Amino acid sequence: MTALNWKLVVDTRDAQTLADFWAAALEYEVEDATPLIDHLLKAGDLPEAAVAEHNGHRVFRGYAAVRHPEDPYDPFTGIGKGRRLLFQDVPEPKTVKNRLHIDIHAEPDGLETLVSRLESLGATRVNEVDKGPAGHWWVMRDPEGNEFCVA
Structure with missing residues (x-):
């Protein structure tokens, strides 16, 4: 039996800013999806409204991820294949203590x-x-x- 791959997903108000915090806190790297975003935009598979700019990189609006710097990742998508945290913006604010x-x-x-x-x-x-x-x-x-x- 092989161990499963996983990522921890965190709901946020500002995915990019929180990814920056956790990357610095854990000494991880913010994933750079610029090549994937450029490809999807050029192919017409992603609307410009789904893209933003952050720290000189194109990013998926409302999403960001960080990965362990020693873990493998896909160089085209920037997506890590190991220890990752994914941040996604949600409309509702945090209201209670985390359960995890x-x-x-x-x-x-x-x-x-x-x-x-x-x-x-x-x-x-x-x-x-x-x-x-x-x-x-x-x-x-x-x-x-x-x-x-x-x-």
């Missing part, structure tokens, strides 16, 4: 340094949890309010 979240692990003795770096990217501290020998971590929120943990 990401845990980011700091280097030994690097928790405060990592938390401070994430704050500089736009994250906010919510709650410090200290369970003694069982663990010490911070609950944080990304720029759109999605909770995640840093341990």
Whole structure:
């Protein structure tokens, strides 16, 4: 039996901005779909209204993805074939606590340094949890309010 491929999809207000945050937070790469978009536009398979510009690249309006820099990807589409997060704009705002979240692990003795770096990217501290020998971590929120943990 072979393990399944997957991606985590996150609903957003601004997919491009949140992808930038998570790419920086995780040291991932924002996927560049410019060659695919150019191809689809030229073929008439994608309307101009479905495309926007962000950081000098053409992007699918309302969608963005980030991938682990060491994982394989399709060079034509820019789509990763490994660890990915896909961000998609939705009309409704976030209203309750996440039922699924990401845990980011700091280097030994690097928790405060990592938390401070994430704050500089736009994250906010919510709650410090200290369970003694069982663990010490911070609950944080990304720029759109999605909770995640840093341990």
